[in-house]
Amino acid sequence: MRTMKLGKSTLEVPVVSVGCMRINSLEKAEAEHFVQTALELGANFFDHADIYGGGTCEEIFAEAIHMNDDIREKIFLQSKCGIREGMFDFSKEHILESVDGSLKRLNTDYLDILLLHRPDTLVEPEEVAEAFDILESSGKVRHFGVSNQNPMQIELLMKSVKQAIVANQLQLSITNANMISNGFNVNMENDSAVNRDGSILDYCRLNDITIQPWSPFQYGFFDGVFLGNDKFPELNQKIDEVANKYEVSNTTIAIAWLLRHPANMQPVIGTMNEGRLKDCCKSSNILLTREEWYGIYRAAGNVLP
Numbered sequence: 001m002r003t004m005k006l007g008k009s010t011l012e013v014p015v016v017s018v019g020c021m022r023i024n025s026l027e028k029a030e031a032e033h034f035v036q037t038a039l040e041l042g043a044n045f046f047d048h049a050d051i052y053g054g055g056t057c058e059e060i061f062a063e064a065i066h067m068n069d070d071i072r073e074k075i076f077l078q079s080k081c082g083i084r085e086g087m088f089d090f091s092k093e094h095i096l097e098s099v100d101g102s103l104k105r106l107n108t109d110y111l112d113i114l115l116l117h118r119p120d121t122l123v124e125p126e127e128v129a130e131a132f133d134i135l136e137s138s139g140k141v142r143h144f145g146v147s148n149q150n151p152m153q154i155e156l157l158m159k160s161v162k163q164a165i166v167a168n169q170l171q172l173s174i175t176n177a178n179m180i181s182n183g184f185n186v187n188m189e190n191d192s193a194v195n196r197d198g199s200i201l202d203y204c205r206l207n208d209i210t211i212q213p214w215s216p217f218q219y220g221f222f223d224g225v226f227l228g229n230d231k232f233p234e235l236n237q238k239i240d241e242v243a244n245k246y247e248v249s250n251t252t253i254a255i256a257w258l259l260r261h262p263a264n265m266q267p268v269i270g271t272m273n274e275g276r277l278k279d280c281c282k283s284s285n286i287l288l289t290r291e292e293w294y295g296i297y298r299a300a301g302n303v304l305p
């Protein structure tokens with residue numbers, strides 16, 4: 001597995017991150033096998049959140065990997081906080097409580113990265129800064145990031161937070177490519193010209209913040225997988241054509257498309273299928289040509305001005 005530097009940190013991480021939101025769909029033995037396969041593939045970066053499976057995903061993962069000091073040294077653990085029932089909560093108290101909960105469930109004493117999960121409009125940047133300082137000085141969290149945030153929200157945090165924001169986890173796939181389409185349609189009179197995210201793609205590039213595309217195989221908001229889906233005939237035909245050329249699967253090409261972007265992204269994949277996990281990891285060896293990248297982009301129905 002190819003590796004990359006995560007944001008401004010010194011962490012050298014795999015280019016594909018294993019999302020654990022769906023690990024509670026596996027039986028114990030299956031989860032053990034899945035995690036073991038990931039490690040053998042060099043996919044040792046695991047993405048969690050306090051809320052996945054109501055906390056059970058972190059526990060299932062820790063059991064599946066047989067967490068101990070030796071294992072802990074060999075993996076990267078990222079978790080998230082800030083989503084609560086009916087609200088978002090970036091209060092100091094909630095951040096600290098949430099991290100303690102994740103550490104307990106993950107059976108570890110530190111997170112490599114903590115992300116603030118979804119913007120909380122009641123955020124007090126000073127409180128977040130206090131929470132981050134406490135977490136950093138106690139050794140509970142080594143690096144910090146955000147998720148689903150636009151540039152101004154990050155700037156607001158940075159008014160008080162002194163640690164670098166190393167990652168921003170955002171929804172992005174071939175069929176959810178707003179942040180890319182927007183950049184093609186500057187000042188045009190079409191929908192793609194509407195700037196929905198404050199130019200987050202360029203902002204992250206400018207500030208060395210790693211974009212972690214979540215749901216890289218979904219269209220809509222968890223509406224389904226676009227691969228092999230009759231709703232996207234042209235896209236699937238194009239992806240299959242490229243996949244045939246490289247003698248890999250369509251899954252590999254969907255991730256290779258994200259990795260081809262020079263923003264240096266780290267997709268967070270959600271499959272719990274070992275075959276597909278292997279296919280996702282293979283994408284790290286494939287560099288799509290400019291023609292292939294644009295061909296796939298257009299086949300998804302995205303138009304160039």
Ligand SMILES: NC(=O)c1ccc[n+]([C@@H]2O[C@H](COP(=O)([O-])OP(=O)(O)OC[C@H]3O[C@@H](n4cnc5c(N)ncnc54)[C@H](OP(=O)(O)O)[C@@H]3O)[C@@H](O)[C@H]2O)c1
Nearest residue numbers: 019020021047147214215216217218268269270271272273
């Ligand atoms: N920051 C955020 O707000 C946020 C939001 C959502 C998710 N996430 C993170 O992102 C990760 C990925 O999200 P996701 O699970 O929605 O992403 P995904 O990788 O787009 O979707 C994975 C799901 O699609 C299924 N699938 C079916 N056919 C597939 C194919 N050909 N290739 C790949 N998958 C196929 C998988 O089933 P199989 O298991 O059978 O392959 C699995 O259920 C999560 O685990 C979580 O860590 C973050």
